Amino acid sequence: NAGVMQNPRHLVRRRGQEARLRCSPMKGHSHVYWYRQLPEEGLKFMVYLQKENIIDESGMPKERFSAEFPKEGPSILRIQQVVRGDSAAYFCASSPPQGGSQETQYFGPGTRLLVL
Amino acid sequence: DAKTTQPTSMDCAEGRAANLPCNHSTISGNEYVYWYRQIHSQGPQYIIHGLKNNETNEMASLIITEDRKSSTLILPHATLRDTAVYYCIVRVAPPNTGKLIFGQGTTLQVKP
Numbered sequence: 001n002a003g004v005m006q007n008p009r010h011l012v013r014r015r016g017q018e019a020r021l022r023c024s025p026m027k028g029h030s031h032v033y034w035y036r037q038l039p040e041e042g043l044k045f046m047v048y049l050q051k052e053n054i055i056d057e058s059g060m061p062k063e064r065f066s067a068e069f070p071k072e073g074p075s076i077l078r079i080q081q082v083v084r085g086d087s088a089a090y091f092c093a094s095s096p097p098q099g100g101s102q103e104t105q106y107f108g109p110g111t112r113l114l115v116l
Numbered sequence: 117d118a119k120t121t122q123p124t125s126m127d128c129a130e131g132r133a134a135n136l137p138c139n140h141s142t143i144s145g146n147e148y149v150y151w152y153r154q155i156h157s158q159g160p161q162y163i164i165h166g167l168k169n170n171e172t173n174e175m176a177s178l179i180i181t182e183d184r185k186s187s188t189l190i191l192p193h194a195t196l197r198d199t200a201v202y203y204c205i206v207r208v209a210p211p212n213t214g215k216l217i218f219g220q221g222t223t224l225q226v227k228p
Contacts, residue, residue, distance in 0.1 A: 004159075033215065043160065045215035056214045091159050093216075104150075105216060107159035 002027065004094050004108035012114045019079040019086070021111045025094030032075040033093040033105060034067060043091065049075060050097075082115045089113075120204045125223040128198075134191040136222050138204030141185045148207050149180060150216070151189045153200040160203070160218075163189065194226045 005024040013019050025032050034046040048056040049069035060067070064082075069075040079086055089112050093105040121139040128134040140149065150165040164171055164178045166187075171178045177190040191198055203221040 035216075035218075037157075042220055043154075043216075043218040045217065048214040059215065089157060093160075104162055104165065106162055107152075109159045110157075 004092055004106055006090075006092050006108040006111050008111060009109060010112045010114070012116065013082045014116050015083055016081050019082050019113055019115075021077040021079075021090050021092075021113070023075040023077070023092030023094075023108060025075070025092075026096075026106055028096055029094035029106075030097045031095045031103070032069050033095075034075075034077050035091045035093065035107075037089045037091065037110075039088065046077075079113075082113075084115045087113055087115045120206060120219055122202075122204055122219065122222045124220065125225065127225050127227055128191075128194045130196060130226055130228050131193055134194040134198065134224055134226070136189040136191075136202050136204075136224065137186065138189070139186045140204070140206045143184050143206050149178065149184075149187050150205045150207055151176070151178065152203045152205065152216075152218075153198075154203070154221075155197075155200040163202075194224075196226050196228065198224065199226045200224060 004026055007022050011019055030051050032049045035043045036046055037043045045059040047060050047067045052071050064080045066078045089110045091107050091110045093107045095103045095105045148165050148167050151163040152160040154160045164173055164176050166178045166180055180187045201221040201223050203218050205216050
Protein backbone atom coordinates (compact mmCIF):
# COMPACT_ATOMS: atom_id res chain seq x y z
CA ASN A 1 0.00 0.00 0.00
CA ALA A 2 1.75 3.12 -1.23
CA GLY A 3 1.98 5.99 1.18
CA VAL A 4 1.05 9.61 0.63
CA MET A 5 2.71 10.89 -2.51
CA GLN A 6 3.68 14.47 -3.19
CA ASN A 7 5.14 16.03 -6.28
CA PRO A 8 7.25 17.70 -7.15
CA ARG A 9 9.64 17.08 -4.29
CA HIS A 10 11.50 20.27 -5.06
CA LEU A 11 10.16 23.33 -6.85
CA VAL A 12 11.96 26.53 -7.75
CA ARG A 13 9.98 29.58 -8.77
CA ARG A 14 10.81 33.23 -9.39
CA ARG A 15 8.89 35.94 -7.62
CA GLY A 16 5.53 36.51 -9.25
CA GLN A 17 5.20 33.02 -10.73
CA GLU A 18 2.65 30.41 -9.73
CA ALA A 19 3.41 27.25 -7.77
CA ARG A 20 1.26 24.12 -7.92
CA LEU A 21 1.85 21.38 -5.38
CA ARG A 22 0.19 18.01 -5.75
CA CYS A 23 -0.76 15.42 -3.18
CA SER A 24 -2.10 11.92 -3.79
CA PRO A 25 -3.51 10.45 -0.58
CA MET A 26 -3.06 6.89 0.54
CA LYS A 27 -5.40 4.38 -1.07
CA GLY A 28 -8.78 4.49 0.59
CA HIS A 29 -8.20 7.88 2.22
CA SER A 30 -10.61 10.68 1.40
CA HIS A 31 -9.38 13.36 3.81
CA VAL A 32 -6.41 15.57 2.96
CA TYR A 33 -4.58 18.13 5.07
CA TRP A 34 -1.90 20.62 4.08
CA TYR A 35 0.76 21.94 6.46
CA ARG A 36 3.59 24.39 5.96
CA GLN A 37 6.96 24.44 7.66
CA LEU A 38 8.94 27.64 7.30
CA PRO A 39 12.72 27.41 7.70
CA GLU A 40 13.69 26.69 11.32
CA GLU A 41 10.05 26.72 12.41
CA GLY A 42 7.40 24.17 13.35
CA LEU A 43 4.65 22.78 11.18
CA LYS A 44 1.56 24.92 10.79
CA PHE A 45 -1.82 23.70 9.63
CA MET A 46 -3.15 25.31 6.47
CA VAL A 47 -6.25 23.56 5.18
CA TYR A 48 -8.36 20.41 5.58
CA LEU A 49 -10.27 19.04 2.61
CA GLN A 50 -12.53 16.15 1.81
CA LYS A 51 -13.45 15.20 -1.73
CA GLU A 52 -14.79 18.35 -3.42
CA ASN A 53 -15.17 20.17 -0.09
CA ILE A 54 -13.04 22.49 2.00
CA ILE A 55 -13.74 21.66 5.64
CA ASP A 56 -11.34 23.97 7.47
CA GLU A 57 -9.19 26.64 5.85
CA SER A 58 -8.42 28.57 9.01
CA GLY A 59 -4.68 28.33 8.44
CA MET A 60 -4.64 29.51 4.85
CA PRO A 61 -3.23 32.96 4.10
CA LYS A 62 -6.03 35.26 2.97
CA GLU A 63 -4.55 36.00 -0.43
CA ARG A 64 -2.77 34.09 -3.18
CA PHE A 65 -3.27 30.62 -1.65
CA SER A 66 -5.97 28.15 -2.65
CA ALA A 67 -6.54 24.43 -2.34
CA GLU A 68 -8.76 21.88 -3.96
CA PHE A 69 -9.42 18.16 -3.78
CA PRO A 70 -11.45 17.19 -6.84
CA LYS A 71 -13.56 14.08 -7.20
CA GLU A 72 -10.88 12.59 -9.42
CA GLY A 73 -7.17 13.21 -9.15
CA PRO A 74 -4.82 14.59 -6.54
CA SER A 75 -5.28 17.47 -4.15
CA ILE A 76 -3.68 20.69 -5.39
CA LEU A 77 -2.25 23.52 -3.29
CA ARG A 78 -1.87 26.56 -5.50
CA ILE A 79 0.16 29.64 -4.68
CA GLN A 80 -0.21 32.58 -7.02
CA GLN A 81 2.36 35.36 -7.42
CA VAL A 82 4.85 33.72 -5.11
CA VAL A 83 7.06 35.83 -2.85
CA ARG A 84 10.30 34.91 -1.08
CA GLY A 85 8.41 34.42 2.17
CA ASP A 86 6.56 31.49 0.60
CA SER A 87 9.79 29.48 0.55
CA ALA A 88 9.08 26.55 2.82
CA ALA A 89 8.40 22.83 2.99
CA TYR A 90 4.78 21.97 2.29
CA PHE A 91 3.52 18.69 3.68
CA CYS A 92 0.36 16.86 2.82
CA ALA A 93 -1.29 14.31 5.09
CA SER A 94 -4.22 11.99 4.51
CA SER A 95 -6.57 10.02 6.71
CA PRO A 96 -9.33 7.48 6.14
CA PRO A 97 -13.00 8.42 6.30
CA GLN A 98 -14.09 6.00 8.96
CA GLY A 99 -13.62 8.18 12.00
CA GLY A 100 -12.67 6.84 15.40
CA SER A 101 -9.07 6.10 16.19
CA GLN A 102 -8.53 5.09 12.57
CA GLU A 103 -8.51 8.72 11.52
CA THR A 104 -4.77 9.03 12.10
CA GLN A 105 -3.07 11.37 9.66
CA TYR A 106 -0.20 9.99 7.59
CA PHE A 107 2.21 12.43 6.01
CA GLY A 108 3.90 12.59 2.65
CA PRO A 109 7.57 13.47 2.06
CA GLY A 110 6.83 17.12 1.36
CA THR A 111 7.50 19.62 -1.41
CA ARG A 112 10.36 22.06 -0.87
CA LEU A 113 9.49 25.36 -2.51
CA LEU A 114 12.24 27.87 -3.12
CA VAL A 115 11.34 31.30 -4.41
CA LEU A 116 14.16 33.23 -6.00
CA ASP B 117 -7.09 21.50 21.44
CA ALA B 118 -5.13 21.33 24.69
CA LYS B 119 -1.65 22.74 24.88
CA THR B 120 1.32 20.46 25.50
CA THR B 121 4.67 21.12 27.14
CA GLN B 122 7.77 19.13 26.24
CA PRO B 123 11.46 19.53 27.06
CA THR B 124 13.35 21.24 24.29
CA SER B 125 16.00 18.56 23.96
CA MET B 126 17.15 15.23 25.35
CA ASP B 127 20.06 12.87 24.87
CA CYS B 128 19.97 9.10 24.96
CA ALA B 129 22.66 6.46 24.64
CA GLU B 130 22.27 4.03 21.78
CA GLY B 131 20.64 0.80 22.91
CA ARG B 132 19.10 2.35 25.99
CA ALA B 133 15.46 3.26 26.47
CA ALA B 134 14.47 6.80 25.56
CA ASN B 135 11.72 8.25 27.74
CA LEU B 136 10.15 11.41 26.36
CA PRO B 137 7.77 13.24 28.70
CA CYS B 138 4.82 15.43 27.79
CA ASN B 139 2.59 17.55 30.00
CA HIS B 140 -1.01 18.21 28.92
CA SER B 141 -2.63 19.39 32.14
CA THR B 142 -5.65 20.96 30.40
CA ILE B 143 -6.57 17.88 28.38
CA SER B 144 -10.28 17.17 28.05
CA GLY B 145 -11.97 13.83 28.46
CA ASN B 146 -12.44 13.30 24.75
CA GLU B 147 -8.96 14.33 23.64
CA TYR B 148 -6.43 11.79 22.44
CA VAL B 149 -2.67 12.01 22.91
CA TYR B 150 -0.77 11.55 19.64
CA TRP B 151 2.96 11.26 19.06
CA TYR B 152 4.72 12.01 15.79
CA ARG B 153 8.36 12.44 14.94
CA GLN B 154 10.19 14.29 12.19
CA ILE B 155 13.56 13.02 11.11
CA HIS B 156 15.72 15.74 9.56
CA SER B 157 13.01 17.65 7.66
CA GLN B 158 11.32 14.54 6.32
CA GLY B 159 7.55 14.26 6.55
CA PRO B 160 6.27 13.71 10.10
CA GLN B 161 5.94 10.05 10.97
CA TYR B 162 3.08 8.76 13.08
CA ILE B 163 4.26 6.80 16.11
CA ILE B 164 1.39 6.02 18.46
CA HIS B 165 -1.71 7.46 20.11
CA GLY B 166 -3.93 6.75 23.09
CA LEU B 167 -6.85 8.00 25.14
CA LYS B 168 -6.64 6.53 28.64
CA ASN B 169 -4.91 3.19 28.57
CA ASN B 170 -1.27 2.53 27.94
CA GLU B 171 -0.55 1.55 24.37
CA THR B 172 2.25 -0.38 22.68
CA ASN B 173 3.10 -1.01 19.06
CA GLU B 174 6.13 -2.08 17.10
CA MET B 175 7.71 1.35 17.41
CA ALA B 176 7.06 2.51 20.95
CA SER B 177 5.01 2.45 24.13
CA LEU B 178 2.81 5.23 25.42
CA ILE B 179 2.23 5.57 29.13
CA ILE B 180 -0.60 7.92 30.16
CA THR B 181 -1.00 8.88 33.81
CA GLU B 182 -4.26 8.04 35.51
CA ASP B 183 -5.33 11.70 35.65
CA ARG B 184 -4.30 12.03 31.96
CA LYS B 185 -2.40 15.23 32.67
CA SER B 186 0.88 13.83 31.38
CA SER B 187 2.27 11.03 29.30
CA THR B 188 5.58 9.42 28.37
CA LEU B 189 6.67 8.01 25.05
CA ILE B 190 9.12 5.15 25.43
CA LEU B 191 11.45 3.96 22.69
CA PRO B 192 12.68 0.72 24.27
CA HIS B 193 16.01 0.38 22.49
CA ALA B 194 16.99 3.66 20.86
CA THR B 195 19.13 3.56 17.73
CA LEU B 196 20.94 6.35 15.91
CA ARG B 197 18.07 6.42 13.41
CA ASP B 198 15.72 7.48 16.19
CA THR B 199 17.41 10.89 16.33
CA ALA B 200 14.55 13.25 15.48
CA VAL B 201 12.17 15.89 16.77
CA TYR B 202 9.33 14.24 18.69
CA TYR B 203 5.95 15.97 18.88
CA CYS B 204 3.29 15.31 21.49
CA ILE B 205 -0.14 16.51 20.33
CA VAL B 206 -3.53 16.33 22.01
CA ARG B 207 -6.44 16.14 19.67
CA VAL B 208 -10.21 16.04 19.89
CA ALA B 209 -11.64 12.61 19.24
CA PRO B 210 -12.91 11.92 15.75
CA PRO B 211 -15.08 12.52 13.85
CA ASN B 212 -14.84 16.22 14.70
CA THR B 213 -11.15 16.31 14.02
CA GLY B 214 -9.02 18.17 11.59
CA LYS B 215 -5.85 19.98 12.16
CA LEU B 216 -2.93 18.82 14.22
CA ILE B 217 -1.32 21.59 16.24
CA PHE B 218 2.41 21.03 16.40
CA GLY B 219 4.44 22.63 19.17
CA GLN B 220 8.22 22.88 19.20
CA GLY B 221 8.64 19.25 20.21
CA THR B 222 11.62 17.54 21.84
CA THR B 223 14.80 17.09 19.87
CA LEU B 224 16.09 13.65 20.79
CA GLN B 225 19.76 13.02 20.09
CA VAL B 226 20.77 9.35 20.26
CA LYS B 227 24.49 9.05 20.83
CA PRO B 228 26.78 6.07 20.17
